[in-house]
Amino acid sequence: MQDSQEYKDKKAYFDKIITLYGRNVVVEVLQDSSVEVHKLHMASSNKPDGAIKTILALAKTRKIEITYHEKSSLSRISKNAKQDQGVAVDIIAQTYKSAHEIKDMKSFRLIALDGIQNPQNLGMIIRSCAAGNVDGIILPKKSSAKISPLVIKASSGTLFKLPIYYCNTLDEIFPDLDADTRIYSLSSHAKTSIYDVVPTEKSIFVLGNESDGVSPEVEKLCNDSISIPMQRGVESLNVAVTASLLAFMK
Template sequence: MTKKTDTNNERGDSQAYLEKKKFFDGMLTVYGRKPVLEALQDKATNIHRLHLADSNKSAEILDDIIKLAEAKGAEILYHNRAALSRISKNSSQDQGVAADLICRGFQTYDDFLANNKGKKFRLLALDGVSNPQNLGMIIRSACAGNIDGILLPQQGSAQIDPLVIKASAGTVFRAPILRCKNLAAALKDFKAENSLVCALSSHANTVLKDFNPQEACVYVLGNETEGVSKEVAQLCNASIRIPMNNGVESLNVAVTAALIAFSV
């Protein structure tokens, strides 16, 4: 059992509570009229609730959103602006609309660990990747390639918003996102389960094409300017590099993620 599950059991949490928590851990709240409309137009998305401001004026795009939400069986709720802002967490951009989407690939990292013991999985871990476009492109590459999950910390990284959704070309709704509060703490748990934690570093001796771990492996991608943080680097027990030609020093982090996704 993972630490978090043990803690839940020690607290005496009921199975019903744990199931409810798991349900909400797999949810993504999208805000803004166009992002919500585009999300509902995607056949892969399921919606739990549609939230609307009761002050919204009649508009064709709102009618379309409501029709799509109804067709998908969503509960539709109306709120005052203050309440809707608490749901969207972005009152300046929500345009009076937010939707709770059920994303089949979203889960907490400890649930993933519990369900994948002994498996040779391949993950990307994002250490301070702060650019929404980069995050969206990383998600798209991971979905298209051979990656089993993206370890996305709540602290220090870009979070999924309309810019990320757009850059991912909608793949975020079916992406294998593993949520964690703190990346270093999560990586310690993966190491405790015998996973290899590998940093991308220009100083590494081993190149990507020659790296073929026999155990589960977490590839750590660092911040766009600073690279892998010192705290996280100290947890890594392997490092690899992508060889550069013609004086090029490094690649964009999203390009690096794509190379890993199609090489493992």
């Protein structure tokens, strides 16, 4: 029983870890004392000058564990050999939670992402949702952009302000939710306007892929499909703009 709890705590801890990479990003992360750092990874081939020197000094000051790796192993950690520049950092995102927690929440307005590919869009969505009136984002690991330096840059320092509920796929989460949860998919073809939606205590708005919209598998788990009324025959909005309009809806 004790073991089981320990295992659960450990799993919850590791689930909150996000690995970032690139020298400038790692310097920024280490300089921001509000970001909890688990571990720093360095390629043993890095020359200890310039940004590397800064990184080592910051790690020393903050007493952060450093592990050295062959360049190829480091790339397996960063998962981005082209852009890691021999440096990766594991950070602990306290706002990163399992989407399985949602079913126990009493009220929420969430934005779920179904296949958002562009890191800039993801960053902008995080920024607008953090600033707006939503309680978090549901971000599936499969088929979505991952939290990366590009996402962090576009989020403009807001990534750790907003709960992000991770899951593998949305269809592992939606069927478990209470029957009084309303799930809306956004679609430019939908006849119901977002302005006619009366938000309930538990609402989820699903935004789909930049080109293809919400996937058929997720669509069939939604209660209704809604659209933003547009002028001048414009067919669609940027997905981050749609997220922003939802986030600032009264």
